Amino acid sequence: MKISDRFYFIGIGGIGMSSLAKYLFDNGSYVSGYDRTKGSITDKLKDKGIQVIFKDSIEAIPEKFKLKGTKVIYTPAIPNDNIQLNYFMNNGFEVRKRSYLLGEITKGSKVFAVAGTHGKTTTSTILSHMCNSIKLNFTAFLGGIANGFNSNLISNGNEFSIVEADEYDRSFLELNPTISCITSMDSDHLDIYKNKANLVKAFKEFSKKTQKHLLVAKGLPIKGSTFSLNQKADYYASNIVEQNSGYKFDFHTPSKIYKNIKFNLIGLHNLSNAIAASAMIDLAEIPLNDALNSLKYFKGLKRRIEIFEIVGKIIVDDYAHHPIEIDSVFNAIKERYSNKRKAVIFQPHLYSRTRDFLNEFADSLSQFDEIYLTEIYPAREDPILGINSKKIIDNISNPSKEIVFKNDIENIIKDSKANLFAILGAGDIGDEIERLKIKYKVYEN
Known part of the structure; x- marks a missing residue:
């Protein structure tokens, strides 16, 4: 697939799709695409000069992209009955999934790939921040907006690539990483895998594609160099001390201990991500001193433990959409704000995930003092009979619980007795x- 060709993206507003679209556009390709809804990502694409279509029809496709030779990229989140996708498939165009294009773009570089059911985006962004601080020649394709760059694409050269190895739809099997990391392998995407055994099998297949070094969280059933938060492993932390905006710790590698490292993000799960990113730097035989020093300047990323204030209430905004991720956010909040009354506003993501983890969601959410749920964000799915947010509410033990509309959030924050709100979910709640x-000028404060 030649990078100089015309590219049409179906689902161009997705966080992973948009970074590829921007990369190709910046490198001289003609780029356009379709998305179902407008948002901040599509606005930024249009600001760059990329034409975005919001009507799913053949007539809406720009004539230039109906010409033979257009390469069509789509995300698995696009439904099979999408009119534009079927037009291109039925008329002899080269149609590929996003993961194929990511593999092709990064093929000539040394690839850092971060896999795992949790932590991919934060680990990749921390790794990108560290690589940028030491002026490494690299490009990063991120699954979130890095605050330090205000982008999900960082282009500083092509010697190295940093990518998220997405397990959904087995997409990560399109990659050939030089160094890869597996942060976690908890049950998820059971609409694809059916059971955890199949998920683990796919991760093992991914691990075999790693060309040089494989890093795995200690305890996972895959052989490789190990990392851990605070248990002895090839890479781990000790002497962890909580500070105002994060942690101070000592970082252990197989050959050296780096003392008094500071990391500027709360949540022990985020510190674990920082350990994984630091280990990948070391495995690449890149000097660690300056890279580790940069962790104290890490600015985080949007919707990953992002903390600000609205009407005098503390808001913790996070992408958490799995019970384990909700637990991680709650533990981070509890550690930092132990004396606050804590509320959660959660938008469940996918009917299948809600069905598969109904009791786990209820248990995780019950930890908060007040619980508010919007209806399920369906993303790529059709409704499943009997699966809705009320099913979760009915299983929550805490009596302070309520189904709400997304546009009620502002009034809920104002009227609640809680002085801290966790706003969670991977859908359009963001x-x-x-x-x-x-509205409240958070960016100006």
Whole structure:
């Protein structure tokens, strides 16, 4: 697949799709694409000069991209009955999934690939921050907006590539990493894998594609160099001390101990991600001193333990959409804000995930003092009979619980007795939070 060709993206507003679209556009390709809804990502694409279509019809496709030779990229989140996708498939165009293009773009570089059911985006962003601080020649394709760059694409050269190895739809099997990391392998995407054994099998297949070094969280059933938060492993932390905006710790490698490292993000799960990123730097035989020193300047990323204030209430905004991720956010909040009354506003993501982890969601959410649920964000799925947010609510032990509309969030925050709100979910709840941040001038504070 030649990078100089025309590319049409179906689902161009997705966080992973948009970084590829921007990369190709910046490197001289003609780029356009379709998405179902407008948002901050599509706005930024249009600001760059990329034409984005919001109508799923053949007529809406720009004529230039109906010409033979157009390469069509789509995300697995696109439904099979998408009119544009079927037009291209039925008329002899080269149609590929996003993961194929990512593999092709990064093929000539040394690839850092971060896999795992949790922590991919934060680990990749920390790794990118560290590589940028030491002026490494690299490009990063991120699954979130890095605050230090205000982008999900960082282009500083092509010697190294940093990518997220997405397990959904087995997409990560398109990659050929030089150094890879597996942060976690908890049950998820059971609509694809059916059971955890199949998920683990796919991760093992991915691990065999790693060309040089494989790093795995200690305790996972895959052989490789190991990392851990605070248990002895090839890479781990000791003497962890909580500080105002994060942690101070000593970092252990197989050959050396680096003392008094500071990391600027709360949540022990995030510190674990920082350990994984630091280990990948070491495995690449890149000097660690300056890279580790940069962790104290890490600015985080949007919707990953992002903390700000609205109407005098502390807001913790996070992408958490799995019970284990909700637990991690709650533990981070509890550690930092032990004396606050804590509320959660959660938008469940996918009917299948809600069905598969119904009791786990209820248990995780019950830890908060007040619980508010919006209806399920369906993303790529059709409704499943009997699966809705009320099913979760009915299983929550805490009596302070309620189903709400997404556009009620502002009033809930104002009227609640809670002085801290965790706003969680991977769907369009993020758009509502973005609206509130603009209204209350969070970016100016």
